[in-house]
Amino acid sequence: MIYLLSFSLCLFSFNCFALAKFNHFKDVFKKRPTELQHKQLLALAWISILLSLAICVETQSGYGALLFCGFMSLSVLIITIFYNLLTRLVKVFSVLNAVLITVSGLFLALN
Amino acid sequence: MRAASFNALLTKLSSFSLLNKRLSRYQLLVFLRFFIAIVGGYVFTSTLIALLSVVLPMAKQDAVLLCVSLSILIYAVVFICAFWVKSLTTVWISILLSSGVFLAILASLKDWV
Amino acid sequence: MKDSFFRSMTWLHTWVGLLTCWIIYTIFFAGTASFFRDEINLWNQPAIHNVQAQTDRVAAQRLQIIKGFDYLNQHAANSPSWRITLPEERIPYLVYGYAKPKEPEQRRSQFVNTQLNPNTMQALPPFVETKGGNFFYRLHYQLYYLDAITGRWVVCFASFFMLLAIISGVVIHKRIFKDMFSFRRNKGVRSWLDAHNLSSVLALPFHLMITYTGIITLIFMLFPYPALTTYDNGIRGFFNDVSPSNNVTNKALGSAAMLPINTILDQVYTKWPDADIRSVRVSEPNMAASTVTVLVDPGKALRDQTPRLLFSGATGELVAQSDDELTNSKALYESLNAMHTGRFATPLLRWLYVLGGIAGCVMIATGCIMWAKRIRERSKGKASFGLQLVEGLNLATIMGLPLATCSFFIANRLLSPTLSGRDDKEVTAFFLAWLVAGVIALIKRDKLQWRIMAAINALACLSVPLVNALTTNGNIVSYLMHKQWALFIFDALFLLFSILFLVQTEKLRTAENAQRKTKSKPVVKPVRSKL
Numbered sequence: 001m002i003y004l005l006s007f008s009l010c011l012f013s014f015n016c017f018a019l020a021k022f023n024h025f026k027d028v029f030k031k032r033p034t035e036l037q038h039k040q041l042l043a044l045a046w047i048s049i050l051l052s053l054a055i056c057v058e059t060q061s062g063y064g065a066l067l068f069c070g071f072m073s074l075s076v077l078i079i080t081i082f083y084n085l086l087t088r089l090v091k092v093f094s095v096l097n098a099v100l101i102t103v104s105g106l107f108l109a110l111n
Numbered sequence: 112m113r114a115a116s117f118n119a120l121l122t123k124l125s126s127f128s129l130l131n132k133r134l135s136r137y138q139l140l141v142f143l144r145f146f147i148a149i150v151g152g153y154v155f156t157s158t159l160i161a162l163l164s165v166v167l168p169m170a171k172q173d174a175v176l177l178c179v180s181l182s183i184l185i186y187a188v189v190f191i192c193a194f195w196v197k198s199l200t201t202v203w204i205s206i207l208l209s210s211g212v213f214l215a216i217l218a219s220l221k222d223w224v
Numbered sequence: 225m226k227d228s229f230f231r232s233m234t235w236l237h238t239w240v241g242l243l244t245c246w247i248i249y250t251i252f253f254a255g256t257a258s259f260f261r262d263e264i265n266l267w268n269q270p271a272i273h274n275v276q277a278q279t280d281r282v283a284a285q286r287l288q289i290i291k292g293f294d295y296l297n298q299h300a301a302n303s304p305s306w307r308i309t310l311p312e313e314r315i316p317y318l319v320y321g322y323a324k325p326k327e328p329e330q331r332r333s334q335f336v337n338t339q340l341n342p343n344t345m346q347a348l349p350p351f352v353e354t355k356g357g358n359f360f361y362r363l364h365y366q367l368y369y370l371d372a373i374t375g376r377w378v379v380c381f382a383s384f385f386m387l388l389a390i391i392s393g394v395v396i397h398k399r400i401f402k403d404m405f406s407f408r409r410n411k412g413v414r415s416w417l418d419a420h421n422l423s424s425v426l427a428l429p430f431h432l433m434i435t436y437t438g439i440i441t442l443i444f445m446l447f448p449y450p451a452l453t454t455y456d457n458g459i460r461g462f463f464n465d466v467s468p469s470n471n472v473t474n475k476a477l478g479s480a481a482m483l484p485i486n487t488i489l490d491q492v493y494t495k496w497p498d499a500d501i502r503s504v505r506v507s508e509p510n511m512a513a514s515t516v517t518v519l520v521d522p523g524k525a526l527r528d529q530t531p532r533l534l535f536s537g538a539t540g541e542l543v544a545q546s547d548d549e550l551t552n553s554k555a556l557y558e559s560l561n562a563m564h565t566g567r568f569a570t571p572l573l574r575w576l577y578v579l580g581g582i583a584g585c586v587m588i589a590t591g592c593i594m595w596a597k598r599i600r601e602r603s604k605g606k607a608s609f610g611l612q613l614v615e616g617l618n619l620a621t622i623m624g625l626p627l628a629t630c631s632f633f634i635a636n637r638l639l640s641p642t643l644s645g646r647d648d649k650e651v652t653a654f655f656l657a658w659l660v661a662g663v664i665a666l667i668k669r670d671k672l673q674w675r676i677m678a679a680i681n682a683l684a685c686l687s688v689p690l691v692n693a694l695t696t697n698g699n700i701v702s703y704l705m706h707k708q709w710a711l712f713i714f715d716a717l718f719l720l721f722s723i724l725f726l727v728q729t730e731k732l733r734t735a736e737n738a739q740r741k742t743k744s745k746p747v748v749k750p751v752r753s754k755l
Contacts, residue, residue: 003572018405062526062559063568069429070576073583076404076426084407145239157449164450171454172465173553178450179443180557183436187387194232217453 002059003067005104009052010071012097014079015090016045024083028090140199148193151206156186158213165220230396237392240385241591246621247367247382249588253625254364255434256581259566259574261357262314263710268356268636270696271349273711275316275341285310285501286489288342292320293485295338296509304333306506311342312521314710318342353647354636359654365442368651373445380442387435393424400425413597420590423583430580431587437564440557466554467529468544473536476512480538485516487540492518492533502530512538524568528561592618615669616662623677624661626721630684631657637695671739675732682725689715 018024020041025033033041052071056064082090160178167174193202217223257264266272278284292308300306300322309319318340326333339348355362362368366375394400404425407418424431444451448459455461485504492499500521508514514537519530527550534544550558562568566577596614603611635653639646664673692715693699700719703712 021402021405024405060524063524063573066563066569067573067576069433070573070579073427073430073579074576077579080405080407080422080426083405084409157447160447161449161453164454169553170551172462173551175450175454175462176466176557177553179447180440180553180560182443182447183384183387183439186384187391190388191391194236195229221453 001104001107002055005101005108006052006055006068007071007074008097008100008104009048009055010068011075011078012094012101013045013047013049013052014072014075015094015097016041016048018079018083020045027083027087143199144193144202147199147203147206148190151203151210152186152189152193154210155189155206155213156182158210158217159185162213162217162220165217233392233395237389237396238595240389240392242595244382244385244389245588245592245595246617247378248386249585249592249621250367250625251364251379251382252581252584252588254360255438256578256585257360257629258357258364259569259578259581260714261361262312263714264357264360266314266316266710267633267692267714268354269351271339271351272317273696273698273708275348276343277316278311278342281311281313281342282498282500284342286486288318288345289489289501289504290485291345292318292504293482295320296322296506300336301510304508306504306509307335308504310501310503312502316342317348318345350641352636352641353645354650355647359632359651369655376442376445380439380446383435383439387432387439390424390428390431390435394428397421397425413594413601416590416594416597420587420594423586423590427580427583427587430577431584433563434580434584437560440560441564468532468534468546470515470534470536470543472541472543473539474513474515476538478512479510480512480514482506482510482514482516482537483540488516488518488535491535491540491542492520495533496520506537509537514538515543522568524570526555526559526562526568528558528565589618589622592622612669616665618665619669619673619677620658620662620665623674623681624658624665626681626725627661627677627684628654628658630681630688630718633688634684634691637691671732671736675729675736678725678728678732682722682729685718685722685725688718 019028020033020038022032022038025031025037053065053068056068056071058064082093086093160182164171164174164178167177169177189206193206196202196205288310289308296303296306296308303322304325305323307319307321307323309321311318319337320340321335321337323333323335339351340346341348359368365379366372367378368375370378397403400421403418403421407422408414411418439446444459451462452458455465492501500523502519502521505517505519506514507517516535516537517532518535519532522531529546531546533542533546535541536543547554566574569577592614596611596618599611599614600607607615632650632654635650639649643649661677664677667673689700698706698708698711700712700715703709703715
């Protein structure tokens with residue numbers, strides 16, 4: 001469960017990194033991002049990726065670091081597939097991703 | 112049919128020998144660059160880590176393990192540098208000289224000479 | 225070399241890639257398969273297909289060891305060496321083994337192994353001779369038929385060039401962050417470049433790690449010099465220093481009865497209460513100099529040398545042990561080695577490793593194909609020998625290795641279980657199939673040959689679970705129903721590969737038709753005025 005939280009944070013982070021780019025943002029929202037939106041997305045992306053790394057490494061230092069790198073690879077793959085082949089589904093996917101984070105986070109907090 | 116393919120082979124060989132004069136210097140430089148990067152890099156790395164493992168102020172096993180763990184990093188850096196530095200002469204001289212110095216220090220430390 | 229560092233790195237990237245890409249592809253292919261070495265060993269050995277996972281594997285170990293000692297005392301009291309190998313998560317059976325006295329010409333003594341079902345403690349049906357996953361492992365670090373030293377040197381240098389290719393690749397990929405998620409489809413060489421960049425970047429930490437650590441696993445062959453200069457008796461001296469060994473009682477003479485193994489196990493569990501014992505080895509059992517070594521699973525710790533405790537068999541005292549706390553240098557070396565083999569990886573991390581391995585194969589394959597296409601574009605119709613060689617090796621390696629793998633597994637099922645030397649024959653099947661792919665590539669290298677190979681591969685991949693169903697008691701459906709996950713995923717993967725190869729056949733067909741249409745269109749040359 002903790003790995004699910006870490007992975008969904010990593011996925012969310014790369015989603016934000018992708019949206020922070022003008023071309024990908026335009027593909028999804030049909031307009032260019034403002035400077036503020038761009039900065040906010042980048043900040044959100046960095047926070048979630050560092051959080052994901054922290055959670056992985058906290059549970060088991062060396063092993064966790066390797067797992068985190070694996071999560072990054074899988075996230076980049078999934079994000080690339082969505083942004084190039086399934087652009088219409090990006091919004092739905094992002095919402096699901098956020099839901100996953102909240103659910104796994106709550107589950108951990110309550111146990 | 113056979114005559115045609117034989118002719119083609121001859122033409123190929125002769126064109127190569129024509130280009131040969133133009134390309135040979137370039138090819139020699141390429142070869143020398145690769146040679147110093149591969150062989151010279153190996154020699155540099157070997158002498159450096161052999162010296163370091165004797166000189167480092169830690170237990171013998173630790174020194175050996177640390178040196179071998181870093182060996183590939185050193186080799187890769189030397190290799191890249193061999194392609195970064197523009198002058199081939201500089202590369203050759205610096206690698207040979209430094210390897211020689213490491214070997215000399217090592218020899219004096221181990222009383223080989 | 226060239227004008228700037230950037231151009232020289234581009235040049236270097238192409239050259240080191242050129243020299244080694246097919247060897248590196250084989251190494252990556254075999255390496256990715258090796259992450260499933262235990263599962264391949266399982267699939268290749270029908271005798272252990274129905275061994276159920278133990279409900280409490282660790283708790284059962286003490287009794288299994290005690291019974292093992294009883295068994296070995298009964299059957300091999302005077303053997304020079306005993307080995308009890310306990311079941312693991314991915315290796316479901318128990319082995320009691322003893323060594324036969326060494327013949328004069330042998331390097332290592334031959335072991336007589338009895339394999340048991342740990343649930344019933346009954347002997348399993350006889351095993352068939354097969355290399356299983358160990359074939360891919362040996363192919364990976366030694367290129368199989370080459371002798372040990374040559375093979376490993378080739379792998380070493382190819383891997384070093386791979387590392388340089390990755391480093392130079394990162395340097396020349398200026399738009400690495402801008403283009404991280406881009407993939408432009410159906411744009412010819414651009415799409416191949418995007419695929420190459422994507423597969424490289426998405427698993428970049430993995431590629432760097434696996435290549436660097438891969439060379440580290442062979443580092444004492446490559447650079448024996450630190451050990452040679454620091455130790456008087458060179459490498460042997462160094463290895464004696466780093467491995468715990470019995471220097472206390474190993475010189476004792478004469479025979480002596482061994483203490484019950486329980487006393488030794490008590491000491492093990494006192495020191496490590498949750499010990500998951502991997503194996504127990506006894507050298508010179510029933511002698512005064514006997515040594516009992518207990519090897520314990522390190523779990524998720526990044527350890528390369530299995531933690532162990534050495535006891536005197538006769539007196540039961542602890543004579544040596546592996547370090548509890550590793551020094552920084554030891555920890556560095558061990559973790560580098562551990563990261564490469566990934567023995568600690570649980571299913572989640574293991575699949576992520578495999579994802580990285582597949583990304584690596586895609587990276588190399590797209591690099592090779594893109595390069596061949598670039599040369600072809602520049603050659604403008606005339607195919608030089610170099611281009612033919614590149615295209616031929618591309619076809620033979622990229623499409624030949626899957627075919628060879630399928631042949632290996634089909635041979636495992638079709639060869640008679642009692643045939644002598646069948647393990648070597650399975651390997652021969654692998655290389656013969658690869659040779660067939662080579663011959664096809666020798667004839668011609670057009671899209672048609674790629675389509676033929678894709679179709680053959682689709683058929684071959686489909687045959688693997690099919691032949692399995694026809695020659696063993698299980699099949700993919702029964703594996704699912706009985707929750708035999710390793711076997712189920714193995715068969716399912718081959719079905720998936722079959723579908724992917726079918727998709728490739730289709731794509732090549734449409735590409736071939738498109739090519740034929742453009743070739744048949746009459747080219748209208750613009751009339752140039754001579755004014």
